Amino acid sequence: MRPPQIDRSNYMNPYLAGVLLGLILLATIFISGRGLGASGAFKSLVVTTVEAVAPAHAENAPFFANYSKTHAEGGLKSWLVFEILGVLVGGFLSGLISGRMGFKNEHGPGISGRTRLIAAFSGGILFGIGSQLGRGCTSGAALSGMAVMSSAGFIAMMAIFGSGYAFAYFFRKLWI
């Protein structure tokens, strides 16, 4: 089976990107005393949406009640929401500068675009659930956790990537 051909010439050297990312993370911890994250912003979005659409439900359901108890300012005025808005802008700028803009549904050669969208959606659902149990995702729990040397960071990293390798064989049709 031929592996997919990916043009790597346009991208930044991965080690350079890694050092830059590490320095950004370091600056974040130095300035704000906390690491980078992503899934937390979506949690804020979900909570805000539910509070807007079904305020009565948000008051009664324990998850939402807990959230508003621990997030006094509440809503979308949170560190991670602003950070993720920045990620959106930063990604956009980078794509613009390097000429990678354009609507595209990227999928392996063996599957249809529809299958790819269903798989991506399902993967998102799993990441949504998993990131809550893991108290953070690849950036919030694993990367930032490893930088501050928390045990949770290393366990999350090993569990995420270990599980990825364990399941890779069964879903190889999606990618190669």
Next chain:
Amino acid sequence: MGPLVPEIIGNNLNLIIAFLIGIAFGYTLEQAGFSSSRRLAGLFYGYDFVVLRVFFTAAVTAMMGLIVLSFLGWIRLDLIYINPTFLTSVIIGGLIMGLGFILGGFCPGTSVTAAAIGKIDAIAFLVGIFTGIFIFAESFPLIRDLYTSGNLGNILVYESLGVPRGVFAFGLTVLAIAAFIVTSRIESRINGEERTESPLLRRRYSAAVGVAVVIGFVLIFMPDKTSRALNTVENHWQDAGQKIKKMDKDELAMMLINDENRLLLVDVRSAGEFEQSHIPLAVNIPFGKLTDVQWRNLLKDRRKTNIFYATDTETALKAALLSVELGDNGDVRILDEGFDVFNREILTFDVSNPHEKLSVDLEQFRRDARLKLEELAARAGGTTVQVKEVRKIKGGC
């Protein structure tokens, strides 16, 4: 100094900084190629290990950087957010995320950059995350026990493994470099390529690896500023006698009466002893709490002379030396003979029961001093030094 939030940078500015940091984060992720699900998934099939390279380089860089900043005394590691370890919850969550990674080809951060450049599969993934969190929230009562099980607190990995911080950091760096070498071999074989790196590139990589190893080696022997200061105190306090001058009880009484604003009196006894009785105007900083960050500003005031006292002169000397080592005001003295003698001979001076033979002048001085210090105590009465509570930062997803 660090973290700058919340003492130096306020909450609203912090949100603007979050936005700017996000831009840098998103830009770098996209430049690294994390906006392509097929590149990300390559990690699991051996055709592209970009995720491993970027991820581990970033983790090691930030980790080493934190160790260096803490060594320089620029950041307080005990104030930054450490994500708590809920063992069962994080393992199951990680396993679910791994499956999500294989199916979705993204993780949340990367999917945002991918969506930003128009990837439709990333948008489907984002909708999935939103749905997943909603499902979690709605079924929270059912999984609450799992979510809170195995709570081990904010534990650190090197403590769990029982190795020094520097040794662990060095070991991880070596492991990362070994992984880079092995995976690039695997990648070449799977892609059927000849190894294409030019000799120049190879030399550059070797140089970078060499530098990383040297830095890592230094880090092993690198304690942070506080432990270095404590070490110096433990090993050299006997020699400090020449550097740190003692102050006689009468001299201190005189200074308190005439020049109270030019001195900062620090009582390093326990809070209980301080409560019972203390010298007027003294601030109580128990010896064990002297390294706490909240005292630094107070002790750094160079317009004053810092005078330390304890029950014995040895503790006072150690405290004074520790304060100097931590970078506080270098103009320090300690009270000779300790608190109890000062208390007996000055604060509760009783002329009918002398412990030493005093000249008439000195006897008169102590009688006056007792009265004046009582006035001073009454005046200072309710005032205690206001020290800002230092809050530990909350974070997490």
